[in-house]
Amino acid sequence: MSIHEVARRARVSIATVSRTINGVSTVTPQLSRRVWRVIEELGYYPNTQARSLVSGRSRIFGLIVSEITNPFFPEIVQGFEDIAVQNNYEILTTSTVHDPKRIALSVRRMIERRVEGVAIVTFGMEEALFDDLKSRKIPLVFIDVGPPLPRISNIRIDYQHGIREAVQHLAALCHERIAFISGPLILKSAMARQRAFIESMEEIGLPVDPNLLIEGDHTMEGGIKALKKILNFPKRPTAVICSNDMTAIGVMRQSYEEGVHIPRDLSLVGFDDIRLAQFMIPPLTSVKMSQTEIARMAFNALLSEVQRDIPSPNGTEYVLRTSLVLRDSTAMAPTGGRKKVAILKKSAE
Amino acid sequence: MSIHEVARRARVSIATVSRTINGVSTVTPQLSRRVWRVIEELGYYPNTQARSLVSGRSRIFGLIVSEITNPFFPEIVQGFEDIAVQNNYEILTTSTVHDPKRIALSVRRMIERRVEGVAIVTFGMEEALFDDLKSRKIPLVFIDVGPPLPRISNIRIDYQHGIREAVQHLAALCHERIAFISGPLILKSAMARQRAFIESMEEIGLPVDPNLLIEGDHTMEGGIKALKKILNFPKRPTAVICSNDMTAIGVMRQSYEEGVHIPRDLSLVGFDDIRLAQFMIPPLTSVKMSQTEIARMAFNALLSEVQRDIPSPNGTEYVLRTSLVLRDSTAMAPTGGRKKVAILKKSAE
DNA sequence: GTCATTCAAGAAAACGTTTTCTCGGATTTT
């Protein structure tokens, strides 16, 4: 089972077996063949733990995501795993479920396993929980934190670009009253999206009604609640942009419940462009933030940091473009916005 | 950084440090306190690799799923992770993406990491790929394979129960032409579901039209295609049962496209009851196969096998009940169906 | 033909733990 058994049967030293496996040049072809034959015969697989103990390299990366049951994340996990496999790395995934205890535990375990780097894809603000990793000089990559620190890279999401496209698209369809359902505003990323929305509106000369800035929670339930609120306003908006797709799905659901037709009565734009978006009814127009791309960037950030001989003095900043994907959940604004809504209300009574 | 440093600073031997960490009784409270203080001070975390090298226990379980981007699986991964955390295990997850090469590689790596057990949740038929694990006597747990072998447990899904409920439910709503969209029939699990459907229909005395047995592929796209086929039949069915929820979502999507209203024109039942089902428009009636429960069973199967002193001679068989969850995608059959069923029922008496 | 050089492969050290073995002092037994 161990390298010794192989060595014994091939009548060589364990050093030779090790060298054979690792393709070190100094081993005679003849011996090499003999060793390989025994390895095959025995079905010998080297013990990774022993290997990385002596080599000091675990070939493991950690991946921390908020919640794997949120459809946004599986694509990231898959993408990360795909590249990891290609590069002979393994990954230790943790779905934090927003539980600080869980995060702390997971960080601890990753350190104990001597991971070579950790990608933190959480959109959260639990930064302090990762101090342990930082002080141990483990390469990290975050989403949307700055400024870069030694060994700590960052993927900056260019929210502005996609959201501007969304606002312009709606404006082109004659929408003027546009609501924005944000994520929890304690989250940097949620804040950034809202800010991008406001700036885009101002840029294009549309008024931002503070009543139409609604704080959601990035869940379907949140979308449902938010739409209820929106429909209660005397002056209903004709379009809604959501801070993520799950919220948009909630909005759709509640619209159906209340007899509001999308996109005839209400145009809807999501954010993230999860795969599901295209299978909604109607297919959801959304701002794409490529999960695969995020995964790729995150992995490469870690890998290149690990492969460096001297640590990067200031991490690296990667930028991810977002951009609008048009589908069927947006349409021309109902003419004379207001009146139409008034009529709608009457017929509802 | 290592146990030696701790030992040096606490002026004890490394054995004492080890004993302190592992709570071995024979260590004086006074010394213990001294050691702990140094550990805290240094922020020392033991090296898992060294630990499990000597102890021979990796405290890792492998988890192999078909495709983490399929909404059915994340709940399983999460559930598995939850229990693993509670039991101080770590998990190495692989999403096979149906690629045999990938599976083989992943199996190999798991063996190299000396995982203590592997849960295989794939609904596939790549069984031969796991022979390596079997021959190494690593505890395994499968879904829906039998018969049990030494150290190999099995979770048998009781498809019949839930599907019978679904058929009875539809029959009660006076449906008699009921279509079934299966998964790929090379899959045991897909076959089993179809068989359960046929048996349930016969049980209740409804005819099974072979034309209404359609082979899908467990994807949304498959559902879309299948519905197109169904709508082309001269004698359309009034209800459809799908072999999984993704297929049902595809059916919904295409129904919308073709102006077929669910549930007025067509009743729809899914299978799996993924979380998303309740957020569909309309909320999808589905046969629940609790993913959390599967995860729990799988983990416990592995854990109890590992904790045994002598291996189980025949694994253990766990059974998971399925049952219908009623929502809004089913309704009374369009009139015309009614009468006939009434007659049918009479003749059955 | 002797001596320096090269090189393949074995011996041994090292990685960071746990665990067995050993030892010396304290406690109990007689």
Added chain:
DNA sequence: AAAATCCGAGAAAACGTTTTCTTGAATGAC
């Protein structure tokens, strides 16, 4: 009070590798 027992803690072995050091044979130089 001497002998036997216990017990806390250090020394050392072991886990399965990689890698450095060593060795001895073969090659080449003069």
